[in-house]
Amino acid sequence: MATVSTTFTFSSTDISSDALSFTVSENLSLTGSGGVVRFNLNAKYTGSMEDPNLYGTRKGTNAYEIYAGSGSSNDNNPSGSVPTYLYLKNITGSGFSASAGGMSTASCVHVFVSGAGSGATTANDGAHDVAKIYQGGFAYIPINPNVSYYAYSPTGSGGAGLTGTIIEYGVFR
Amino acid sequence: MATVSTTFTFSSTDITSDALSFTVSETLSLTGSGGIQRFNLSDATNSQSAYEVYNSQSFDATDPTYLYIKNITGSGYSGSSGAMSTASFVHLYQSGSGNASNGTYSPLKGNHDGLESIAVIPQGGFTYIPINPDSSYFIFAADHTGSEGNITASTIVEFGVFN
Numbered sequence: 001m002a003t004v005s006t007t008f009t010f011s012s013t014d015i016s017s018d019a020l021s022f023t024v025s026e027n028l029s030l031t032g033s034g035g036v037v038r039f040n041l042n043a044k045y046t047g048s049m050e051d052p053n054l055y056g057t058r059k060g061t062n063a064y065e066i067y068a069g070s071g072s073s074n075d076n077n078p079s080g081s082v083p084t085y086l087y088l089k090n091i092t093g094s095g096f097s098a099s100a101g102g103m104s105t106a107s108c109v110h111v112f113v114s115g116a117g118s119g120a121t122t123a124n125d126g127a128h129d130v131a132k133i134y135q136g137g138f139a140y141i142p143i144n145p146n147v148s149y150y151a152y153s154p155t156g157s158g159g160a161g162l163t164g165t166i167i168e169y170g171v172f173r
Numbered sequence: 174m175a176t177v178s179t180t181f182t183f184s185s186t187d188i189t190s191d192a193l194s195f196t197v198s199e200t201l202s203l204t205g206s207g208g209i210q211r212f213n214l215s216d217a218t219n220s221q222s223a224y225e226v227y228n229s230q231s232f233d234a235t236d237p238t239y240l241y242i243k244n245i246t247g248s249g250y251s252g253s254s255g256a257m258s259t260a261s262f263v264h265l266y267q268s269g270s271g272n273a274s275n276g277t278y279s280p281l282k283g284n285h286d287g288l289e290s291i292a293v294i295p296q297g298g299f300t301y302i303p304i305n306p307d308s309s310y311f312i313f314a315a316d317h318t319g320s321e322g323n324i325t326a327s328t329i330v331e332f333g334v335f336n
Binding site: 002003004005006007008009010011012013014015016020022024026030032034035036081083087089110113129130131132133134136137138139140141142143144145146147170172 | 178184185193209297305
């Protein structure tokens with residue numbers, strides 16, 4: 001059993017008439033699995049995706065699997081009852097991406113889910129995007145362990161270019 | 174135009190052999206729409222007892238939009254609403270514009286139309302997602318697997334959408 005602390009701070013001086021600021025924290029009790037890795041999305045997916053702003057099925061084979069849930073070809077029999085947390089950051093343009101050569105000026109990392117029971121026609125078909133992470137942006141999600149999560153960088157509207165779109169992510173459970 | 178700063182810190186002394194800690198920050202340039210509100214999910218009446226936290230028609234699809242949700246059940250605030258469940262989870266799912274059950278998506282298990290839950294937020298937990306503005310997002314209270322009927326008392330959330 002490992003313990004992880006997460007803290008999120010939100011602050012603004014001009015989104016409301018008075019300054020708005022809050023901090024939330026939680027302590028996670030985990031089984032000890034987890035880590036942070038870096039991945040260049042164009043090493044996995046180099047094709048083009050249809051307009052990501054429209055809904056329709058996404059092929060899991062066209063994206064990078066960041067978590068394998070039930071129904072995934074990479075399924076390692078994850079337990080659906082174990083709390084699992086996903087951290088994902090689009091680090092394109094934040095310095096690390098320089099090593100990957102020329103990068104897009106507007107890379108946007110899209111995330112979708114897929115898996116048995118997700119309403120998809122097969123286990124590797126997903127749905128429309130659940131998150132759109134712009135350069136420098138991040139997401140933190142207590143995920144549903146029963147479905148798979150995929151990331152891709154589309155060439156359609158909502159994000160241009162695939163060159164050197166790099167993510168940093170971790171799954172903790 | 175409003176500016177918002179968000180910071181996320183992750184730290185652990187025992188998930189790896191050496192202590193692991195990192196902090197990420199971003200500065201959001203927003204149109205000025207947003208705020209924080211509290212809602213008791215037992216009061217949800219739309220979309221078959223789920224509560225819509227973001228509507229796909231609210232903002233332009235190309236505008237970055239951010240969703241914050243915390244399950245505050247059991248964190249003090251819920252005391253005012255009477256007895257609470259000991260295992261309330263807030264499930265987040267999404268549905269497209271238009272009728273989600275009209276051939277595009279199969280119904281979620283249970284009574285909700287839409288996709289499988291994309292986030293499962295335990296008591297005291299939170300999520301922060303740069304959402305897809307073209308999709309609607311709903312929340313409901315259930316146990317961890319999504320089965321309703323086991324949660325009979327109040328599950329309270331605090332959430333905000335910033336655009």
